[in-house]
Amino acid sequence: MGDEETTNGFVLNRHKVIRYLDHQWSETDDDIAVEYPLTIVVDGEEFATMVCTPTHLEELVYGFLASEGLIRYANEVLSLSIDESRGYAYVVLKNKKTINKDYYSKRFIGSCCGKSRQFYFKNDVRTARTVMSRTQITVEQCFARMKEMQEQSRDFLVSGGVHNAAMCTPEGLIIARTDIGRHNALDKIFGYCLQNRVKPSDKLIVFSGRISSEVLLKAAKIGVGIVLSKSAPSTLALDLADELGITTVGFIRGSSLNIYTHPERIADTHNNTRS
Incomplete structure (x- = not known):
């Protein structure tokens, strides 16, 4: 398997691979996420x-x-x-x-x-409880928090094999966690909140992967009212988000995003609150 190394606290293994690129074969080492x-x-x-x-x-x-x-x-x-x-x-x-x-x-x-x-x-x-959070975030803050989480996630850039999640306020990132399992990354954030007595109701989750029903339920259990993702939601996740009172925002890429549920928490800096 090669030598084990740690990058920003995340364990990777170096593994020899045979790579094909531009009609050429070569032997090299690659970083692989540890299970x-x-x-x-x-x-x-x-x-x-x-x-x-x-x-x-x-x-x-x-x-x-x-x-x-x-x-x-x-x-x-x-x-x-x-x-x-x-x-x-x-x-x-x-x-x-x-x-x-x-x-x-x-x-x-x-x-x-x-x-x-x-x-x-x-x-x-x-x-999984209904969320009553009154926290709001602007679209500019959505882009900024997604960028911050991605910049924190060197492990993903190295291995490409993990999920990243962060807990934030509208103004900035509090903690980021990485795991090979999307639900594990969220459980680590939940555990941090419990151990450090962090109040989650005025916070939000930023997530690298798809918003599945499992991810949505984890967010509800943590108690946050806003979930931001660079990817897409599932239909069951949106059904649950609508009922549990959670704002879901997906496809946060570049200067665009999609609001799927409870848009009242996304404040427009020019037009106050979206209706």
Whole structure:
């Protein structure tokens, strides 16, 4: 596999490749994103195994536990130890819970406020909440925050194999996280908020990839009201965003963008608030 190196805290492996370019073959080294299996054990019981990028693992575990509804606050974790060599995270909760695996693995279709709300898992009904944020952002700030996130993401420019996410205020970037899994990058941000008591309701998420329903649900669980992406949303993501009160903006590229849901949070610097 070659030598392992770290770039801005992100682990890459150098791998020999045979490259074809302009009718010529050559041997060279390329940077490859590392996949790392992490198994989370909660109160002595194996809960989940995820494939992730081996950085900010504590944040990832905290964010994942909160996303799954096992905790709401960081102080509900009595202890957390990570055995990086074996790929295990051992969690002890203050209040031991009986984990019903069916609750976290079966699709649930429920009803809320007279509408049919579709979720992938039963626990999403409890953890994905309607967002009431009044935060607004201008189109110029949308472009600026996307540019900032991309400039922070040297790992993506090197390997091309990861997803990037950032938590921002309208005025600037707070933190950026990288992972081979789009949902893991968001869980790391969620974990950071829990560990550092960051209030998410007046913040926004900037994301490098497609806004899938999974990404949208993660944003709802974190509690942000605006999601910005350089890519496209899915139809289910937009259905959920419309119902959960989240503003989605996609295809932020150059000097153009698309607003898909809840445009009232996108303020136009010339015409006040869009209608």
